[in-house]
Amino acid sequence: LRKRTGGEVEILLLDQRDENRWQVLARPGRRLRAGTELLSGDAVIGFVTGRDPDDGTTFEVEFCVPLDVATRDGEVPLPPYITTPLRDRDRYQTMFAQEAASAAAPTAGLHFTPRLVDAIYAAGAEIASVELVVGLDTFRPVTVEDLDDHTMHSERYRVPSDTLDRCREANRVIAVGTTSARALESAALTGSLNGRTDLFIRSGHEWRVVDLLLTNFHLPRSTLLVMIHALVGDRWRHLYEHAIEENYRMLSFGDAMLLNRHAG
Structure with missing residues (x-):
């Protein structure tokens, strides 16, 4: 996109606040102000309403065209370590996805295919x-030395009541991905099945739902790796050492591991 002054700006949609208003990351964002118009070609498609009141590093944008029109020339947002353009946009989408709302794909779900789901049943x-x-x-590393000083940003989630009931009755629950685990633990902790969570799962967390976690290998100094430590303790170091020795593939398009918090 570009501004009326001619400067280009890249917008990453993070969270839908209402029908036309989104929380976004903007690059470069230093000179964005409330009222800045965003153009695609010669057409105004939206404008900046200001910095997000809950997070001074992001912005809120109000679109004046349907979202599919606003994003028509956009690209699938990829983690910065993926530098090769995707030939197929669906490659970075899980088979379970229904709505375009996330800032990134929940990558543990990328391992699932219809054939694998049939085998599970x-x-x-x-x-x-x-x-x-x-x-x-998903994008922000932990930059503080004391985890008490880390600010966890909230995510939206919805856990159907039937899902939580079935989890409580199950012999064991396998969460597919760290975000699924966070959603389940948040619902069990707060009793809220639909809302936002800023739950930071770290060492000492009392697990209420999840027994096992299927997850990819994550970056150092990430909240995702902190969650892995909360699940299996210091065993995570041996697991990562083994993965490196055996040349496992890391990160979004990499291999996955199944972690059991009850294992010794």
Whole structure:
């Protein structure tokens, strides 16, 4: 997109606040002000309403055209370590996705195919759904030495009551991805099945729902790795050492591991 002054600006949609208003990351954002118009070609498609009141590093944008029109020339947002353009946009989308709302794909779900899902059902297991919106902490590293000083940004989630009931009745619950785990633990902790969560799962967390976690290998100094430590303790170091020795693929398009918090 570009501004009326001619300068270009890249907008990353983070969170839908209402029908036309979004929380966004903007680059460069230093000179963005409330009222700045955003143009695609010669057409105004939206304007900046100001910095997000809950987060001084992001902005709120009001679109004046339908979202599919505003994003028509956009690209799938990829993590910065993926530098090769995707030939197929669906490659970075899970088979379970229904709405375009997340800042990134919940990548543990990328391992699932219809054939694998059929095999899961054939083995006698059940699959229950949650709705999750991957948020800003997917991109932001932990920059403080004391985790008490880390500010956890909130994500939207929805856990159907049937899903939580089935989890409580199950012999064991396998969460697919860290965001799913966070949604389930948040619902069990607060009793709220639909809302926002800023739950920071770290060492000492009392797990209420999740027994096992299927997850990819994460970046150092990430809140995701902190969650792994909360689940399996210092065993995570041996798991990562093994993965490096065996040349496992890391991060979004990489391999996954199944972690059991009950294992010794």
